[in-house]
Amino acid sequence: MCSQTPSQNGQDRDCAPAYRRSAASESLQHPCFSEEAAQHAARLHLPVAPACNLQCRYCHRRFDCSNESRPGVVSQLMTPEEALRHTQAVAARLPQLRVVGIAGPGDPLANLPRVLATCELIQHHFPELQLCLSTNGLALPEALRSLLRLQIRHFTITINTLDPHVGAEIYSWLFWKQRRRRGLEAARILLEQQLSGLHSLVAHGCLVKINTVLIPGVNDTQISAINHRVSEAGAFSHNIMPLLSQPEHGSYYGVMGIRGADEAQLQAARASCSGSIRLMRHCQQCRADAVGMLMPRQAIPIQSLPLSATASPRLARMG
Numbered sequence: 001m002c003s004q005t006p007s008q009n010g011q012d013r014d015c016a017p018a019y020r021r022s023a024a025s026e027s028l029q030h031p032c033f034s035e036e037a038a039q040h041a042a043r044l045h046l047p048v049a050p051a052c053n054l055q056c057r058y059c060h061r062r063f064d065c066s067n068e069s070r071p072g073v074v075s076q077l078m079t080p081e082e083a084l085r086h087t088q089a090v091a092a093r094l095p096q097l098r099v100v101g102i103a104g105p106g107d108p109l110a111n112l113p114r115v116l117a118t119c120e121l122i123q124h125h126f127p128e129l130q131l132c133l134s135t136n137g138l139a140l141p142e143a144l145r146s147l148l149r150l151q152i153r154h155f156t157i158t159i160n161t162l163d164p165h166v167g168a169e170i171y172s173w174l175f176w177k178q179r180r181r182r183g184l185e186a187a188r189i190l191l192e193q194q195l196s197g198l199h200s201l202v203a204h205g206c207l208v209k210i211n212t213v214l215i216p217g218v219n220d221t222q223i224s225a226i227n228h229r230v231s232e233a234g235a236f237s238h239n240i241m242p243l244l245s246q247p248e249h250g251s252y253y254g255v256m257g258i259r260g261a262d263e264a265q266l267q268a269a270r271a272s273c274s275g276s277i278r279l280m281r282h283c284q285q286c287r288a289d290a291v292g293m294l295m296p297r298q299a300i301p302i303q304s305l306p307l308s309a310t311a312s313p314r315l316a317r318m319g
Contacts, residue, residue, distance in 0.1 A: 044099070084118075164188045232275075
């Protein structure tokens with residue numbers, strides 16, 4: 001393991017191969033990076049990131065329905081201190097716990113102070129647990145140094161297209177440099193930031209999983225190109241997920257009647273990939289407050305754990 005924090009002159013990249021080997025070894029206990037680990041290692045998602053800097057047309061962040069399991073859904077937001085107490089409660093009940101991740105319900109990097117404070121607390125009290133983070137990538141280049149200082153080795157970036165014209169169909173707006181951007185401008189900014197962040201993480205020895213939401217009729221012809229590009233960039237794995245767009249979810253695609261891919265479409269998209277990286281096939285498209293085993297799918301109901309009565313039930317949006 002490279003013990004040096006990133007330096008301004010890039011000399012830290014000499015440590016990247018050793019750092020990557022260490023991260024790869026740890027991935028054997030990470031259920032999202034290893035299908036074998038998903039059989040015996042548990043994960044915990046901490047919902048400490050309410051704000052989002054990007055509006056995806058497949059996402060509508062609404063609060064808890066007991067029978068829903070999809071990204072962006074949480075029962076209760078937490079402060080960093082509440083997240084620590086929650087982790088303590090989970091660790092006491094779940095000896096298989098290996099990974100603590102932050103995946104929302106907004107974007108972690110749009111909530112960077114809260115996320116860094118949470119990671120620092122978890123790292124201090126549970127140094128044996130792996131930290132990971134999932135992001136849309138918009139703020140990744142600017143946040144990179146702070147994240148690497150915390151020795152976070154595993155990242156997920158959601159990349160849904162390499163074509164800004166397609167991106168303009170997928171994203172309603174983004175908030176970047178104190179301005180709301182739309183259309184082609186927004187899609188170009190997002191793609192540049194995502195690819196820059198991906199290359200930087202790989203250069204520093206981190207393992208990066210790429211998530212791609214398969215949206216029939218929108219980005220289904222893009223999957224092979226995405227897979228090839230992220231393979232060349234050194235991503236660790238590629239997770240192609242079907243669009244979740246039931247009308248009751250309230251997303252733009254759900255309201256407009258655009259339905260998710262069926263199993264045949266999903267398998268065809270995966271078969272089109274010729275990149276060198278592995279394909280993740282065991283994703284459960286987890287909630288942002290998921291607790292438990294990924295496979296077999298076993299969860300501890302969030303309502304059964306002791307949460308602070310003062311935890312905020314509100315979501316935030318940027319801009």
